[in-house]
Amino acid sequence: xxxxxxxxxxxxxxxxxxxxxxxxxxxxxxxxxxxxxxxxxxxxxxxxxxxxxxxxxxxxxxxxxxxxxxxxxxxxxxxxxxxxxxxxxxxxxxxxxxxxxxxxxxxxxxxxxxxxxxxxxxxxxxxxxxxxxxxxxxxxxxxxxxxxxxxxxxxxxxxxxxxxxxxxxxxxxxxxxxxxxxxxxxxxxxxxxxxxxxxxxxxxxxxxxxxxxxxxxxxxxxxxxxxxxxxxxxxxxxxxxxxxxxxxxxxxxxxxxxxxxxxxxxxxxxxxxxxxxxxxxxxxxxxxxxxxxxxxxxxxxxxxx
Numbered sequence: 001x002x003x004x005x006x007x008x009x010x011x012x013x014x015x016x017x018x019x020x021x022x023x024x025x026x027x028x029x030x031x032x033x034x035x036x037x038x039x040x041x042x043x044x045x046x047x048x049x050x051x052x053x054x055x056x057x058x059x060x061x062x063x064x065x066x067x068x069x070x071x072x073x074x075x076x077x078x079x080x081x082x083x084x085x086x087x088x089x090x091x092x093x094x095x096x097x098x099x100x101x102x103x104x105x106x107x108x109x110x111x112x113x114x115x116x117x118x119x120x121x122x123x124x125x126x127x128x129x130x131x132x133x134x135x136x137x138x139x140x141x142x143x144x145x146x147x148x149x150x151x152x153x154x155x156x157x158x159x160x161x162x163x164x165x166x167x168x169x170x171x172x173x174x175x176x177x178x179x180x181x182x183x184x185x186x187x188x189x190x191x192x193x194x195x196x197x198x199x200x201x202x203x204x205x206x207x208x209x210x211x212x213x214x215x216x217x218x219x220x221x222x223x224x225x226x227x228x229x230x231x232x233x234x235x236x237x238x239x240x241x242x243x244x245x246x247x248x249x250x251x252x253x254x255x256x257x258x259x260x261x262x263x264x265x266x267x268x269x270x271x272x273x274x275x276x277x278x279x280x281x282x283x284x285x286x287x288x289x290x291x292x293x294x295x296x297x298x299x300x301x302x303x304x305x
Contacts, residue, residue: 174274250278
């Protein structure tokens with residue numbers, strides 16, 4: 001297939017525009033490039049705005065409904081790339097669904113969604129629910145626990161702009177923790193029964209079940225975090241630590257070394273009261289939460305930080 005880029009014209013550009021579902025004028029201008037980038041982001045292709053073999057192959061094999069393209073051609077509105085070569089997709093909540101406030105962050109808190117593998121759907125649910133401004137800044141997509149669909153595996157979404165916040169911890173002993181922490185949601189279902197069923201009674205395929213060396217909060221089987229999720233979580237943690245000047249060696253890493261993984265990921269009173277800074281799990285802060293759990297690969301990653 002012919003490689004296409006901004007500035008090209010002709011019938012192949014028209015064909016591209018038809019596949020993208022945008023006005024087919026045969027001119028590869030800024031708006032066509034923006035549509036290409038949106039398609040590449042959606043399909044986890046490097047978003048360079050150039051239509052090469054990989055993008056053509058995906059275009060010809062995928063049914064894609066493009067959203068309306070606005071008049072802006074600035075691709076930075078759709079994604080940004082960190083110093084760790086990680087592409088972070090911007091998929092922002094309505095302004096009414098987060099708090100427009102900038103404070104110094106002292107904590108990064110890991111959660112898992114106990115829900116869909118699709119990070120866009122997680123943000124959509126937050127936008128539609130009636131719980132108020134509850135969200136995390138970042139969501140990392142996973143695998144469908146029923147089918148193995150990995151379309152969004154490792155996809156990193158930013159749910160609201162940097163410098164803002166939302167309530168993601170819930171009740172704690174510190175009035176400022178929600179305001180001074182960054183939340184990351186990993187798309188995973190959480191604990192499983194002995195026959196690999198989730199809390200909503202759906203069955204997890206065996207390839208996505210992890211059996212821990214010992215029970216954690218009463219359960220030994222969990223829906224596994226994927227290798228891509230762990231890899232992208234590490235990159236994201238390093239980016240946030242650099243951005244917000246947070247020491248990743250504090251919190252979970254300290255406790256893993258001191259107590260071992262299970263005790264490290266369990267409730268800690270000093271975390272509840274906001275006295276333990278650095279990298280924490282939601283379960284460190286709340287006794288009623290199981291997220292996240294001590295997956296050995298996640299433990300190794302945290303120790304490597």
